[in-house]
Amino acid sequence: MKREYPDSGTSSSGGAAPKGKHPASAPPSEEDVDELLAALGYKVRSSDMADVAQKLEQLEMAMEMGAAASTAPVSDDMAFFPETVHYNPSDLSTWLDSMLSELNTPPPPLPPPPMPPPPSVPSFAPAESSSVNFDPNPISQSDPSRERKRMRTGSGSGSCSSSSSSSLGRGGAGTTTIGSESIEPAPVATPGLPVVVVDPQEAGVRLVHALLACAEAVQQDNLKAADALVKQISLLASSQGGAMRKVATYFSEALARRIYRLRPPVGPISDPSTFDSFADLLHMHFYETCPYLKFAHFTANQAILEAFAGCKRVHVVDFGIKQGMQWPALLQALALRPGGPPSFRLTGVGPPQPDNSDALQQVGLKLAQFAHTIRVDFKYRGLVANSLADIEPYMLEDESGDGELEAVAINSVCELHGLLARPGELDKVYHTVQKVKPKIFTVVEQEANHNSGSFLDRFTEALHYYSTMFDSLEGSNGSPTEPPSPGQPDHVMSELYLGRQIFNIVACEGPDRTERHETLAQWRRRFSQAGFDPVHLGSNAYKQASTLLALFAGGDGYRVEEKDGCLTLGWHTRSLIATSAWRVMAA
């Protein structure tokens, strides 16, 4: 045996090297054994390599100590194990376990690992935190065989639980929710540090199940179960990497807020509709890092440009002007119009500022300066309104009365869904728009149904939608016009931008829940019932969108689709944002 031991020792350390590559080259066996050791006749699962190595070391130490202690000659090690039944040594892990137990080297007891409450687990990667500020460098834990962290789920496991293939069945009650592959009492290198061993794929599935189960518990008002599940979710989420972890963290945070009734007050962090400088910043970063808002702006602009063909005086009403990022491109396109630019008037609508600063005026000044630079005649009016329903037609009237009628375009980018939170507001807005009689009413909205009556349905929909969104953020490299930074800080901002929407959808109710997205089909119905006809976005808009993606999206997964005259942008097969255009039905 001693002769075999160094062999297996070296080969196990040799076998440790191709650990990472092994799965690709493994013969298709259920046990997924290590090749090199298998050649020697030992069956060891490649995922168990690290603890097999550890146990071998322990065995060696134990035998050395034993050899030093006893006076018997060392030649025959069999003397140490007089009554041992040697189990199948080819199953190396089990055999080592039995050896170790024979030598009476009880593993030092691990600290009892209860389900640690999420905020206080120190050993998890620093990115794991239930606060809103996320570490911009997520630690990728995708290869479990490399980062072997283990958790003892119960002190009763004993020394006979082994890490052979059927460990899942034998795991015991505590492990099934974690989905760990090997539970065993082998001592950890640094005892006292609770760690987690999970198979990320399996944990991913369990994570989604846990999220949905928690949402269901919340819907049934079973807050205790929901609370327990939230903690599990955080645990599972830490085993994932990248987009999945971020999404899970945001959703579990949102669920926690809902459970503990931490209704976010109407304030900067949680309320996505607050137009303050922080929200501006997030919005700006989201604009820069992914093509959704650019797509929205450029397609809407194209529709407006075409609607304004031949008009000498034009008026654009922007239902949510924010930073005014949409309008420089339109102004430039109008400036290059054959025949010269029209007189341009812009009305920008925005919410009142918490700090009484006049952000609307500042945006107007900046746009005016821009228009002056490219020699477009420009006028601006800012409208402060808490809700779009407060706008009356007279506020949008042309006061100069030059004689020539102005052509009006109304533009709304992700502003209409908020109106669904209070009954009657959307109808009021429709009514106002009808009075104004615009040439075109461009509407951009998220393509998802986050407004169904059932909380669970909303939650499930939102989970899929935002998972896809986060995937796309992960997959794209950002615009090539940006400096080649690692891009992480920008992504964090964009993620937070989306995270606030998640908080609102999951944690808020009633008038606070303003992120009431609806699908294109639903909006179509509303518009038709309100007396609007669709305007088909032309092929130019489609080509512009395709060009945008080709030039600036950076990721291959984006797709532009045309649906009955509307354009949608999505990631792979899922549409995420839709642009449509409408005009008042001819009486």
Added chain:
Amino acid sequence: MKRASSSSSSSSSSSSSSKKLKSEESPSPIPDLTEDLLYEVLRRADERTLGAAACVSSRWRRLAQDERIWESVCLRHWAALGCAPCQLRSVVMALGGFRKLYVSYLAPTVPTRSGRRRRWSRDELQMSLSMLSVGFFGMMGGPMGKFPPGKGI
């Protein structure tokens, strides 16, 4: 270098290139062309040559970065835009210039090793102009884009 249409410039360029060949021991001097000639030559060069030429000396750099040259670089490849060239010129110059337009927004569309010049489509052109506008707007009022810094327009 492309052959210029005027024979004097071609003869001077060939004589300067033969001068270059002769004096291989000492580092070859920069061809001593007058500004007009240099401009004429560079006006017909392609983008990569212009980039290389801008690295030769400060005088060459100034000429290679001349907006008129870059305007012709951009217009050379465009299909009809539909507006008058002077209209385009005034807008683009106001928003940062043709060289910026090319470098920031058109060059990324060209595959790096393509020797063949391609024509940009109208949409690519319009997209690049839109991005130029957005970029200019974003940079107004200093690097943070906060506007106005307190002064009048």
